[in-house]
Amino acid sequence: MSTIAAFITGATGFIGSALCRKIIAENGIVYALVRENSKNIDRLPVDKNLKVIYGDLDDFGHIKEQLSQLEIDINIFYHLGWKGVGNKDRNDSIQSQNIESTVQSLLLAHSLGCSKWVGTGSQAEYGPVNSKISEEYSTKPTTFYGASKLSASILTQVLGNQLNINTVWARVFSTYGPGDNSGWMLIDLINTLLDKQKPKLTLGEQLWDYLYVDDAANALYKLGITPNSQGVYNLGSGNAKKLKNIIEITRDLIDPSLPLGFGDIPYRPDQVMHLEADVSKLIRDTGWQPEFNLETGLGRTIEYIKNEKNR
Amino acid sequence: MSTIAAFITGATGFIGSALCRKIIAENGIVYALVRENSKNIDRLPVDKNLKVIYGDLDDFGHIKEQLSQLEIDINIFYHLGWKGVGNKDRNDSIQSQNIESTVQSLLLAHSLGCSKWVGTGSQAEYGPVNSKISEEYSTKPTTFYGASKLSASILTQVLGNQLNINTVWARVFSTYGPGDNSGWMLIDLINTLLDKQKPKLTLGEQLWDYLYVDDAANALYKLGITPNSQGVYNLGSGNAKKLKNIIEITRDLIDPSLPLGFGDIPYRPDQVMHLEADVSKLIRDTGWQPEFNLETGLGRTIEYIKNEKNR
Structure with missing residues (x-):
């Protein structure tokens, strides 16, 4: 296919910045939407093929204006921007305000003549399921975040x-x-273990699906460039592991002698015991496969946090 | 139960104004939200128990301010207000802007201490089904109106x-x-027949569920006052009739000698041939029953349009 030119909202986010790096690595061009005074602009790769567009999700008219002055061809529109993605914000009323900006982003993609628009939702759209989840599952969100993502999806x-x-x-x-x-649990766990503290944990018998961020970015890249991808796709590893094992791998990578406080805290009243994505549609339509196993992904994450601590 | 005091958005609308009349008739108090310069304010009944609150769905902060100055107790909040309800607006991008105002209305109802919030959705949330529809049916809207109503519902x-x-x-x-x-078909049909014109019609073999507006208002009233009503309810007659028969009844009420152009126009490419609400949940939970048969309802509608024409 011809050169990819992608517009990305949420470009300075956790997955967004990984997606920027992936597209640059594939010789594509990235137009990254960044808020004025963004604290996270240093997450973006510095590269001649990445151009920053300043703007805010609340004002797509302003974004459109800027893009029209640039006279550029954008063929893929990634909408990753969403306000209130922290765990504490999951039931804040800010959630539903993201629905209209998601709609506006699709209208902008259309007016730019993009051939494809890719948005990001969440497993929270399904609500608690306690089994491997395919895209055909009924959607019964219980958080306002999940309900807002589902609305944007529909x-x-x-x-x-x-x-x-x-x-x-x-x-x-x-x-x-x-x-x-x-x-988020894994990040807090690593920080605690690097500080030589004993982490307080549940029994850890939950089956959990963890995907390394670069694998997530690769999947979004492939969904963008595959002409016949269409509709809803689960994006996970497709391979849940017992949380206890994931935690032990993490500890062993840091220091196998450190103690772990399994059972120190109870499960949440609404604790989901099995979260796992069925990713067969994604694999079938795009050929994507995860490239990073847990040991590698956790190793890189630990190194990163270590370096951050030493700065 | 104690006196009903209801706040109603969309109070000057077709169903909204019927609901105002119903609550007044039941000795309740109505606080009717009306836009400044509304053309439809004369749809509201003039009654000491109906009080107009001026405001707009785009500014719930302003509505809240006014209500807090009045020091009133509101126990039921009806949100019927929605921008773009005409047939031509069903795919206009204005639709999704109603989602946030619906969310805001619920937040306001909560802050007012209401025990119940009643919102109005649409059969369009289900998408084309072609059979009697219960609330358990999967929701697959195909219009932006249906998708927006479904989002507001979730x-x-x-x-x-x-x-x-x-x-x-x-x-x-x-x-x-x-x-x-x-x-809307029935209204246009009546106008055409009153003008002694031959209406252009499809073959009319669709099964269609038509409910008289006062029956719809009665159902909303009962949903509001029934303490244990909860969740989604279909609101229709529950008794679909062939459109051809409905049209013939209408013609016979106006002038049995008038010709009807059945088959003059083709069905739409996506013509739904069966639209019918399963209303057993509504009946079970509230005891509601429709009171007006088609002959009575159509007769009243024809009289009204006749009078309008003679003004």
Whole structure:
């Protein structure tokens, strides 16, 4: 295919910045949407093929104006921008405000003549399932975040059909990797262990699906460039492991002699005991496969956090 | 139960104004939200128990301010307001802007201490089904209107659970009656027949569910006052008839000698041939029953349009 020119909202985010690196590595061009005064702009790779567009998800008119002045051809539109993605924000009323910006991003993609729009959803759209989840599962979100992502998914599928623009919606399961935000279990665990503290943990019998961030970015890249990708895709490793094992691997990579506090804290009342993505549709349509096993991915994440601590 | 005090958005609308009349007739108090300079304010009944609150769905902060100055107790919040309800607007991008105002209305209902919030959805949330539809059917909307109503439904159910406020979502099927807007088949048919013109029609073999507007308002009233009503309810007659028969009844009420152009126009490419609400949940939970048969409802509608024409 011809050169990829991608517009990316949420470009300075955890997955967004990994996607920028992937597209640059594949000789594509990236137009990265960045907020004025963004604290995270240094997450973006510095490269002649990455151009920063300043703007905010609340004002797509302004973004459109800037792009029209640049006279550029953009063929893939990635919408990863979403306000309130931290664990604490999952039931904040800010969530639903992202729905309209997602719709606006698709309208912009259409007016730019993009052949494809890729948005990112979440396993939270399904609600608690406790088994391997395929895209055919009924969607019963219980958080306002999940309900808002699901709404954005429904609206963009219908609108995409009407505008005749190919839309893809990737439901992201748990990801991890260098640059992830604290507040998520694995990152907090690594920090605690690097500090030689004993982490307080549940019994850890949950089966959990963790995907390394570069694998997630590769999947989004492939979903973007594959002409016939269409509709909802689960995005996870497709291979859940017992949380206890994941935690032990992490500890062993840091210091096998460190103690672990399994059972120190109870499960949450609504604890999901099995979260696993069925990714066969993604593999079938794009040929994607995860490239990083847990040891490698966790090793890189630990190195990154170590370096951050030493700065 | 104690006196009903209801806040109603969309109060000057077709169903909204019928709901205002119903609540007044039941000795309740209505706070009707009306836009400044509304053309439809004369649809509201003039009654000491109906008070107009001026405001717009885009600014719930302003509505809240006014209500807090009035020091009133509101126990039921009806959100019927929605921008772009005409047939021509069904795929306009204005649709999704109603989602956030629906969320805001629920937040306001919660902050007012209402025990119940009732919102109105649409059969369009299901998409084409071609059989009697229960609330358990999968939702596959094909219009942006249907997708937006479905999104509002999902968001308010989840948010209602979290706020611990009882939410009801009534999926309205086809309604008709005095004061309905032109652009809808039955109203246009009546106008054509009253003008002694031969209406151009399809073969009319569709099975269609038509509910008289006062029956729809009664159902919303009952959903509001029934303490244990909760979740999604279909709102229709539950009794579809062949469109040809409905059209013939209408013609016979106006002038049995008038010709009808059945087959003059083709079905739409995506013509739904069977639209019918399963209303057993509504009947079971509230005891509601439709009170107006088609002959009565159509007779009243024809009289109304006749009077309008003679003004």
